[in-house]
Amino acid sequence: MITVAGFNTAIDRFIQLEALNPGEVHRVQVEHVYPGGKGVHVAQTIAALGERVQLIGLVDATHRALIDRRMRERGVAFHGVDVGGELRHCLALRDARGTITEILGQGPELLRSECEALLEHFRRSIDESELVILCGSLPRGLTATVYAGLVEYARQRGKRCLVDASGDAMRHAIDAKPFMVKPNRDEISEWIGQPVNDLLAAERAAVALRERGVAVPVVTMGELGAVAADESGVWHAQGSSIRVRNSVGSGDCFLAGFAVALKRNMPLDEALRLAVASGMANAQTEETGFAERSSVESLLPSVKVSRLREPEKAHSTSPR
Numbered sequence: 194m195i196t197v198a199g200f201n202t203a204i205d206r207f208i209q210l211e212a213l214n215p216g217e218v219h220r221v222q223v224e225h226v227y228p229g230g231k232g233v234h235v236a237q238t239i240a241a242l243g244e245r246v247q248l249i250g251l252v253d254a255t256h257r258a259l260i261d262r263r264m265r266e267r268g269v270a271f272h273g274v275d276v277g278g279e280l281r282h283c284l285a286l287r288d289a290r291g292t293i294t295e296i297l298g299q300g301p302e303l304l305r306s307e308c309e310a311l312l313e314h315f316r317r318s319i320d321e322s323e324l325v326i327l328c329g330s331l332p333r334g335l336t337a338t339v340y341a342g343l344v345e346y347a348r349q350r351g352k353r354c355l356v357d358a359s360g361d362a363m364r365h366a367i368d369a370k371p372f373m374v375k376p377n378r379d380e381i382s383e384w385i386g387q388p389v390n391d392l393l394a395a396e397r398a399a400v401a402l403r404e405r406g407v408a409v410p411v412v413t414m415g416e417l418g419a420v421a422a423d424e425s426g427v428w429h430a431q432g433s434s435i436r437v438r439n440s441v442g443s444g445d446c447f448l449a450g451f452a453v454a455l456k457r458n459m460p461l462d463e464a465l466r467l468a469v470a471s472g473m474a475n476a477q478t479e480e481t482g483f484a485e486r487s488s489v490e491s492l493l494p495s496v497k498v499s500r501l502r503e504p505e506k507a508h509s510t511s512p513r
């Protein structure tokens with residue numbers, strides 16, 4: 194079993210427009226609405242890839258039926274904590290050229306009792322899990338140190354913890370030494386304090402994260418692929434070029450693929466391959482944040498994986 198704590202559930206709305214022009218009135222050409230937030234995307238893709246998964250997140254009265262039904266159809270055990278306010282809405286606007294603009298809602302401000310209910314659900318559910326994933330922005334009302342506390346809680350119970358967050362929540366979580374973190378280019382640049390724009394910089398960042406106690410750091414670099422490190426060295430993986438329909442949520446599907454590989458104790462190069470193929474499979478479909486197993490499997494051979502640094506140098510930051 195894998196437990197996903199993706200507290201800040203969203204309603205994702207994907208909208209196709211002819212063009213996006215600030216200050217003008219726009220008419221929608223195509224519109225899709227999905228349960229969203231990183232936790233939903235990660236959990237439903239883990240289930241699609243064949244692992245048992247449970248998700249802990251917020252739900253409101255208006256959307257409970259939609260989210261319960263979708264999670265049931267997708268094979269996710271959803272533990273929804275009712276919130277008094279409304280779930281947030283996240284908008285993705287795609288223009289005719291395929292450029293996507295995202296507008297992410299903040300979500301409700303939680304009461305103390307609602308925060309406690311989320312954390313209590315988490316504590317109760319991780320016993321039966323081998324892996325725990327903490328992902329997405331934190332709802333207002335939870336402090337930026339919450340993920341760090343959950344990393345520590347999970348470690349004391351012998352669980353490997355994977356974190357995908359940003360800003361202060363990510364920084365605190367790294368200090369708590371989770372098993373794996375997955376910053377993207379912007380997040381790692383912020384953590385390191387300088388731009389991480391190429392593979393050499395990503396490799397150094399991954400090594401720096403390992404030196405800070407993260408066993409398996411994974412840095413995603415958009416079109417440059419992803420870089421990951423463990424005791425077997427530092428690896429790079431990149432997918433072949435595909436026709437992208439909707440890349441929103443590809444990072445979430447990447448994380449799902451990586452988690453499934455870790456659960457199956459696959460070596461790092463194969464874990465990266467599965468993660469990259471899962472992100473690509475999402476980008477190929479119209480739906481936000483979901484990858485079908487069959488498309489992931491058909492993409493696996495097209496992912497190129499190579500070793501950037503040998504094992505004995507994985508702990509060294511000396512220049513090459």
Ligand SMILES: O=P(O)(O)OC[C@H]1O[C@](O)(CO)[C@@H](O)[C@@H]1O
Binds near residue numbers: 297443
């Ligand atoms: O939880 P966060 O970090 O605010 O991100 C949420 C949003 O990001 C996306 O998952 C894309 O990764 C949106 O579709 C989603 O709802």
